[in-house]
Amino acid sequence: MSNNGHLSGSFYFNGDIACAEGAISAGCRFFAGYPITPATEIAERMSERLPEIGGVYIQMEDELASMAAILGAAWGGKKSMTSTSGPGFSLMMENLGLGYMTETPCVVVNVQRAGPSTGLPTLVAQADMMQARWGAHGCYSAIALCPSSPQEMYDYTIKAFNLSEKYRVPVLLMADEAVGHMSEKVTITPPEKLKLVTRRKPTVSPDKFNPYQPDADLVPPMANAGEGYGFHVTGLTHDERGYPVMTPQAQEKLVRRLVDKIDKNRDDIIEVEEWDTDDAEVVVVSYGISARIVRYAVELARKEGIKAGMLKLITVWPFAESTIKRLAPRLKSFIVVEINAGQIVLEVERCAAGQTKTVLLPGMGGAVHHPDVILEAIRKAAK
Amino acid sequence: MESQVVLGGFGGQGIILAGFILGQASAIYDHQSATFTQDYGPEARGGACRAQVVISDGTISYPYVQNPTAMAVMSQEAFTKYTPELARVKNPILIIDEDLVKPANYTAKYYKIAATRIAREMGRPNIANIVMLGFLIGVTGVASAESVKQSIRDAVPKGTEELNMRAFEQGYSQGIEAIKAN
Structure with a gap:
């Protein structure tokens, strides 16, 4: 060690x-x-x-x-x-x-x-x-x-x-x-x-500090307890000082920012991996363990001469909308492989917006997909 | 080149540990790619369990055994449940603990060792998994004996290393003999 x-x-x-x-x-x-x-x-x-x-x-x-x-x-x-x-x-x-x-x-x-x-x-x-x-x-x-x-x-x-x-x-x-x-x-x-990020500390003196006053990226610097900065932590809707304010205006301001600080920085946050999507007619979307099984099935499909590719979602949230929107117009079909009754498929379908088909390969749990099931779905979608 | 190894038995026999030791030997000491996965139930002891180890000189995308090249089973239930998968493979290697498994209706060639009995005679029935692992390595050579021994030293409780080395050697030498006799 x-x-x-x-x-x-x-x-x-x-x-x-x-x-x-x-x-x-x-x-x-x-x-x-x-x-x-x-x-x-x-x-x-x-x-x-x-x-x-x-x-x-x-x-x-x-x-x-x-x-x-x-x-x-x-x-x-x-x-x-x-x-x-x-x-x-x-x-x-x-x-x-x-x-x-x-x-x-x-x-x-x-x-x-x-x-x-x-x-x-x-x-x-x-x-x-x-x-x-x-x-x-x-x-x-x-x-x-x-x-x-x-x-x-x-x-x-x-x-x-x-x-x-x-x-x-x-x-x-x-x-x-x-x-x-x-x-x-x-x-x-x-x-x-290692590239490590540590929370941004306040640069102002304690008497000028507002614990929920954001910087330009919508994220407020954070003081730790015991560092001399006063702060108030509450689950109630609050203003920049952290004091509860029970108005729709305060709600709009705070909660809008909670949403925007992620959504407006999505390009910085989102990470995906694409394999063989350049010429693909069928792209299989998956994440977690399923992405490994899909990778294997896509390799088998390529060996058969099928133009199959794969999109692996590393960040599932926020969702990689722009990637789906970019791929959708040139595909015969997306296939979504996930071990549930159909969750992320809804996002793929939403972003594909009717420009291509979206096929779900669900699983109720207890086992990963068999690669043959995915291969068969790729063959069918490529026809 | 890819080897797909299955170890089957019941919870408490050390099947999972044996699978881990083999995977670690291959990945860390033989410098291969190796995935180790396990199936087990919620019971602490007694339920059927299986370890799957895939060893490859390339990358492994699918980390489960589809076409087992070697299988060692230490319970009748494991024999019944898992050996039908061997039908998918040409010349698979099956190994059984001969006191615990009766290979009814199995017509192909198989190897046998009294792993549990040997372990008991060595004074510690719970090293049967290492005896079996030694035999598997002797018969199949899926990992080098030196790597597996190093992996055992890393994985077993402190103070039991030498006992486990002896258990491995017992199984390994019988495995080498079995191959010679073949």
């Missing part, structure tokens, strides 16, 4: 452990959580690692408290994280909303399993994708990332922290059981090569 708690070199990690190590590399030093399959290994790893490196791990009484604790830690100046799966994610929604309203940087990991309710604890699904976008009540814009391998669990956990610090927003790492429990080689980024 090198300085500051970073490992160095390559390891054979499952996705959950890679996620925990990504958090540590990103500078996370507070974790509060409640164990749940298939996310338990994240909490377990953090419970071993954080005390070694001057961090704090707390096993909370439940997921409501876990979410509340990481918000508090963020206000105390720490980079903080929690991890869970479907049932716990549902419990976190109320305080996640508080995180959006109070613009609190933190990372929430959901290693998705099949639901609803307790469902299939040990088996895969990708059915919380709309919950990630709309699960808390009220208006807001969310950021959600989907890793496809243990290496991406490491890399995108770091990215999740960077986005949360930059935009002062809870960021969701929407993993799935297959990626969380799969082991593969993970290379740790050396500390000197």
